[in-house]
Structure formats: structure tokens, C-alpha cells
Amino acid sequence: DIQMTQSPSTLSASVGDRVTITCRASQSISSWLAWYQQKPGKAPELLIYKASLLQSGVPSRFSGSESGTEFTLTISSLQPDDFATYYCQQYNGYLVTFGGGTKVEIK
Amino acid sequence: EVQLVESGGGLVQPGGSLRLSCAASGFTFSSYAMSWVRQAPGKGLEWVSSISGGGGGTYYADSVKGRFTFSRDNSKNTLYVQMNSLRVEDTAVYYCAKVRSMTSVTSGAFDIWGQGTVVTVSS
Numbered sequence: 001d002i003q004m005t006q007s008p009s010t011l012s013a014s015v016g017d018r019v020t021i022t023c024r025a026s027q028s029i030s031s032w033l034a035w036y037q038q039k040p041g042k043a044p045e046l047l048i049y050k051a052s053l054l055q056s057g058v059p060s061r062f063s064g065s066e067s068g069t070e071f072t073l074t075i076s077s078l079q080p081d082d083f084a085t086y087y088c089q090q091y092n093g094y095l096v097t098f099g100g101g102t103k104v105e106i107k
Numbered sequence: 108e109v110q111l112v113e114s115g116g117g118l119v120q121p122g123g124s125l126r127l128s129c130a131a132s133g134f135t136f137s138s139y140a141m142s143w144v145r146q147a148p149g150k151g152l153e154w155v156s157s158i159s160g161g162g163g164g165t166y167y168a169d170s171v172k173g174r175f176t177f178s179r180d181n182s183k184n185t186l187y188v189q190m191n192s193l194r195v196e197d198t199a200v201y202y203c204a205k206v207r208s209m210t211s212v213t214s215g216a217f218d219i220w221g222q223g224t225v226v227t228v229s230s
Binding site: 001034038043046096097099100 | 142144151152153154157166168169202207211213214215216217218220221223
């Protein structure tokens with residue numbers, strides 16, 4: 001099974017900061033990676049799919065990139081609505097795996 | 108409006124059974140693979156199972172294989188998961204989710220999620 005290692009697990013940041021979250025796959029997943037935002041008590045929301053494609057309706061301050069088996073979610077300028085938990089997900093093949101999550105907290 | 112609504116959650120004793128449903132609306136249900144994803148209290152997301160648009164292909168996480176059965180009725184736009192031999196560690200919010208791309212046979216990015224239904228396994 002493909003393992004997804006997400007880091008950091010917690011991140012403290014201020015409004016306006018540039019924030020980077022990383023996910024590393026245990027083997028090649030091509031670009032079959034998605035990023036989600038989840039707020040307490042709510043279902044996750046899709047931000048990015050196929051590593052770098054922005055889901056419709058998602059603000060352009062969110063972006064995704066890849067380098068080999070390492071994937072990055074960047075928030076260019078953190079907004080108050082962005083304090084949440086973020087998950088990566090690989091979908092290479094029949095099985096799906098999520099990263100452990102990154103909680104973005106107010107500094 | 109594209110929508111998924113789960114139902115069927117509740118409290119069940121260890122070893123018991125439960126059937127969850129997920130009613131879909133606002134899109135051509137039979138054209139999309141679907142999945143169940145769960146989240147234990149205070150924990151991260153865990154993929155549980157996926158089913159192809161036609162229902163012919165189903166895939167399960169090792170943690171539920173042999174105990175959970177995923178099915179769909181495309182005439183009713185509804186997903187089901189039959190959960191047997193439930194364990195305390197199956198306690199979670201269960202979400203159904205729609206795969207974003209029509210060309211994805213089984214798995215993909217999930218663009219639509221239900222609100223979740225709570226399953227509690229406890230004696």
C-alpha cells in the first residue's frame with residue numbers, strides 16, 4: 001500500500017503569512033494527488049486535484065506543486081478563513097490513502 | 108444542486124451490524140465512481156471503500172475487507188454500505204463522496220461530500 005507522510009502536523013501562522021504543507025508518497029503516484037481543507041464539524045472540501053489543478057471556486061491563493069514523490073500545498077497569503085486542517089490524498093490505482101493532516105493554527 | 112445525504116448511523120454493540128445509505132441528487136449518478144471515507148473522533152480521514160459507476164467493481168481498505176459490503180442502486184441514485192461484525196474501532200463519522208472525474212473508474216479526487224453520519228460501536 002502507498003503511504004502518505006504529511007508534514008508538519010501542526011503549523012502556527014499569522015494572517016498574511018505564506019504557508020507551505022508537504023506530503024511525501026512512499027512510491028510514485030504520478031500526479032494523482034489531491035488536497036482538502038476541513039473545518040471542525042464539517043466535511044472536507046476539495047482544493048487541488050491532479051497535484052496542481054485548482055478546483056472550481058477555490059481562491060487563487062491556494063496552489064499545488066510536485067517534485068517526484070514530494071507534493072506541496074502553498075497558501076500565498078493566509079486569510080482568517082484558512083485556519084483549518086488540511087489533508088493530502090493519493091489516488092493512484094484502486095486504493096486511496098490520506099495523509100495524516102496538518103492543522104493550521106493562529107499564531 | 109449537487110448533493111449527497113447520508114443516513115443510517117447510530118449506536119450498535121460490538122459484533123453487530125448496520126447499513127448506511129447515501130442519497131445522491133443533482134448529477135448523473137451512474138456516471139461516477141463513489142467512495143466511503145470515515146473519520147474517527149479526533150483523528151484523520153480514512154478511505155474505506157470505492158465502487159465504480161456501474162457497480163461492477165468494488166474495492167476495500169484492509170481494515171474493513173470481509174466485513175463491509177459496498178453497493179449501489181443506480182435506479183434510486185443511492186449508495187449503500189452493509190457493515191457487519193462491527194468493532195469499537197469502526198466508531199467514526201462516515202462520509203460518502205463523489206469522484207470528481209467521470210473518466211475515473213474507481214478512485215479519484217472527491218469533489219462532493221455528504222454531511223456525514225455518525226456510527227458508534229460500544230457496549
